[in-house]
Amino acid sequence: AQSVTQPDIHITVSEGASLELRCNYSYGATPYLFWYVQSPGQGLQLLLKYFSGDTLVQGIKGFEAEFKRSQSSFNLRKPSVHWSDAAEYFCAVGAQSGGSNYKLTFGKGTLLTVNP
Amino acid sequence: SQTIHQWPATLVQPVGSPLSLECTVEGTSNPNLYWYRQAAGRGLQLLFYSVGIGQISSEVPQNLSASRPQDRQFILSSKKLLLSDSGFYLCAWSVRRLGSDDQAFFGQGTRLTVV
Numbered sequence: 001a002q003s004v005t006q007p008d009i010h011i012t013v014s015e016g017a018s019l020e021l022r023c024n025y026s027y028g029a030t031p032y033l034f035w036y037v038q039s040p041g042q043g044l045q046l047l048l049k050y051f052s053g054d055t056l057v058q059g060i061k062g063f064e065a066e067f068k069r070s071q072s073s074f075n076l077r078k079p080s081v082h083w084s085d086a087a088e089y090f091c092a093v094g095a096q097s098g099g100s101n102y103k104l105t106f107g108k109g110t111l112l113t114v115n116p
Numbered sequence: 117s118q119t120i121h122q123w124p125a126t127l128v129q130p131v132g133s134p135l136s137l138e139c140t141v142e143g144t145s146n147p148n149l150y151w152y153r154q155a156a157g158r159g160l161q162l163l164f165y166s167v168g169i170g171q172i173s174s175e176v177p178q179n180l181s182a183s184r185p186q187d188r189q190f191i192l193s194s195k196k197l198l199l200s201d202s203g204f205y206l207c208a209w210s211v212r213r214l215g216s217d218d219q220a221f222f223g224q225g226t227r228l229t230v231v
Contacts, residue, residue, distance in 0.1 A: 009157065032217050043122075043206055043222030044160075051217045090159065094215035102215025108159040 002027040002095045006107035013081050014115045021076040021110050023091030032094035033074040035065055038109075039087045047089075050074065061085070086114040118143035122207045122223030129230055135180075135194040137226050139207030142188065147209040149190040150220065151182055154204040166190060167213070202230045 003026045013019055025031060032051055036044040048059025055067040065076045074091060088109045097103040122139045129135060141147050151163040162175045164182035172182050179198050183191045190207060205226045212218040 032215070034219065036220075041225065041227070043120075043208075043224050044220070045222070046219045049217075049219060094217070097215065102213045104162075104214040104220070106160040108157060 001097065002031060002093050002103065002105050004091055004093045004105050004107040006089075006091055006110050008110045009108070010111045010113070012113040012115060015083050016080050019076075019078045019081045019085070019112070021089050021091075021112070023074045023076065023107060025072050025074065025091075025093045027072075027093060027095050029095070030069065033065075033067060034092040034094065034104075035059065035063070035074070035076050036090045036092060036106075037061075037087050038090065044090060047076070081112075081114055083114045083116065086112055088112070118209075118221065120207060120209055120221055120223045122226060124226060125224065126227045127229070129197050129228065131199055131230055132196045135192070135197050135201070135228070137192040137205055137207075137228075139190045139192075139223055140188055141190075141209045144188070144209070144211070146187060147211065148213055149184060150208040150210070150214065151180075151190065151192050152206040152208060154206060154225075160206065164192070165214075197230045199230050202228055204228075 005024045034049045035047040038044045047063050048057050050057045050067045058064050063078050088111045090109045091107040094104045119142045149166045152160045154160050166172050166184045180194050207223040208220040210218045210220050
């Protein structure tokens with residue numbers, strides 16, 4: 001069964017600084033990889049996803065993520081953080097779980113605080 | 117375009133009272149529908165999913181139930197709420213099954229506090 005680890009529960013950065021949120025997964029093959037963002041009291045919105053091909057994927061709001069098979073990682077990055085990026089970020093892994101069944105597993109999230 | 121509506125946004129209910137949360141999707145047909153619960157620091161837990169009318173799969177044993185009376189309507193219910201049912205409940209839909217190459221579209225969530 002697949003699993004997802006987001007090692008950082010809470011990260012604080014200054015506005016304008018660069019950002020990297022870590023995500024590690026456990027799965028026997030290459031899974032489907034997603035990053036979602038959740039603003040306070042809201043639902044989740046998809047930032048980006050990786051299925052195959054170029055391991056560096058671009059998403060909305062200036063975010064990008066890089067799939068590294070050797071490290072089983074899918075870290076989210078942004079070169080310059082804006083105050084509006086303050087939110088909780090979830091990494092998710094999708095994979096087959098037997099026959100034609102699929103399973104999506106979310107990490108526990110990383111809360112991002114942006115200081116002015 | 118597709119939209120998902122979830123209500124109410126917040127709810128405070130006494131222990132032992134019933135619960136009904138509703139979710140509707142517009143602009144698509146035969147969606148896959150999901151109920152998630154989110155507890156602080158614990159990520160999202162899938163409670164139920166449905167691939168069609170009347171078809172409900174439960175992921176974890178619990179005090180809750182789900183129903184899908186219409187193609188684009190998904191209801192989360194309980195006959196008697198427990199304190200442990202408090203949390204943030206999210207409805208979501210997708211075209212294909214989540215876990216495949218498809219994304220989830222989430223509602224705005226319901227904050228349930230059982231007192």
